[in-house]
Amino acid sequence: MPEPHDPASAAWGRFRRNPGALVGMTILGCVILLAVAAPVLYPDDPFQMVGRPFARPFDEFLFGTDMLGRDIAAGIAHGARISLLVGVVATLVIVTLGTLIGGVAGYYGGRIDTLLMRLTEFFQTIPTFIGAIVIVAVLQPTLANVIGAIAAVSWAPLARLVRGEVIGVKNREFVQSCVALGMSDSKIFVVQILPNVLSTIVVAGSLMVATAILFESGLSFLGLGDPNVMTWGFMIGAGRSAMRTAWWMVTIPGIAILLTVLAINLVGDALNEAFNPRLKA
């Protein structure tokens, strides 16, 4: 029986009506705006000292200064760029790896599947955060290594998810008819199978952006962030020693992380409910 109307626009309609999506998109929009405007709002290096140290917030400086007299608001603005960059790039790498490995395993089955699932199992067993710490500590903390480490320890669950979806789709008639027509494997995968598993990948991927941002903040907090870029996790780690007297140095960057991750989670949940309406409780 044909759908009453296009399922994609139906999903979009459900997404737009979700109050969580509205809140999430609004906050996320502000964070993106802040990240884009950071070089205009705070053209100077956020590591530069601009005022007296330990200045309280909502005074001369919006969010005060840290113990070296760096403007915390400038750090928040520049940190937004790094958080979003890490979240998006790490997720792109994870989605590419996960789709490729899960897709090949699910589509071909047999020995390749066993081998790739063994690999996946390995990456699912190692403690992810400790694994990322080890990789960054061994390879030196640069932005690229941080992103690579996050992706390396996070792709496995997605690969498993994609594999399951691909197995569910590959025996359906429309795929089998393409096989009978002699269409190449890669074309079948891209044209026939991928569109059918795309919604799963988009939903899982959107939530992964949030996880990657939390991951990066944890690494920077431990001192494993790129020392040349200002990150929210680094600001909290640095402000920790002055916590007794200067609450704002750890509190404000934490709220920035919380709001960003919360917004992305809300959007991800809304996407999930829009694309998989039967799961909605």
Place this chain on the structure above:
Amino acid sequence: MWKARARYIFGRLLHGVPIVLAIVVANFFLIRLAPGDAAQVLAGEAGAATEQYMQQIRSQFGLDRPLAVQFFSYMKNILVFDLGYSFRHGRTVASLILDRLGATALLMFVSMALSLGMGILLGTIAARRNRSSAAALIMLVAIVSYATPLFWVGLMLIILFSINLGWFPTSGMSTVGLDATGLAYALDVAYHLVLPAITLSFFYMALYTRLMRASMLETLRLDFVRTARAKGISERKIVRRHVIRNAILPVFTMAGVQVSGMLGGSVIVESVFGWPGLGLLAFEALFARDLNLLLGIFFLSSILVVITNALVDLAYTMIDPRIELARGRSNA
């Protein structure tokens, strides 16, 4: 039955062997990926050591021999749990790790119990009073805690409860200078454990709350619940005896998966609270650039995950006898 169980758990542990071997291989190559000479890496901060000392390390680890030989001697050492020597601490890595294992195990066990207990309770309330304001509040708290970085939760708790209210200590596992024993010592440790355990369970509590609620709502719609209602069994009894028992399974599955995540979380929580476990050891190793110690911790925590996964599978067969002992978990 017990014989079958023993065979099952042995099979599961055997299943973990290739994974453990793969971790050994990964560790071996990771050390060699580090910039600089492997001897310098192994020496850690003692990297400023004398040339004679470096030579000693090179011959001790066989770094002057071909890669294949190095690899096999490395494997041989690992298999007898010889993880090398931490020059920074002046002790073997294995003894350092074993020393710290207890504190981490305590922290993780208490956090796991706390997050599971709270998550199941809150999730049940949210599902039973679906669409009430209490449920909305619980879900709001869950969504917010789900998005909060662990270290920040810890720091906020310290600012509020230690610095401002003075209720709990800021760091450590026991009061310095208090040479208590027995019950007094246990109480002192428990007192120090409160904030770290709350911090570590914060995220997982949110996770289990969401999962338990979804699972309960799904179970409440099933036919056997309707049958039970038709038989006139009270709603309270239906929930207790039938719904919770079925709804709890996915939560336990997730808890098993989360052991690996919790180990990572304990690095953060222990470095925030100075809790003297494996996580703090990893944090100290990071600062001292003691990579060999770090890799040892990575190796051991991976083994812990393999063992817990086997135990979780076993627990699963006890909760749900329909799962055949002979077969492992399916891959789907």
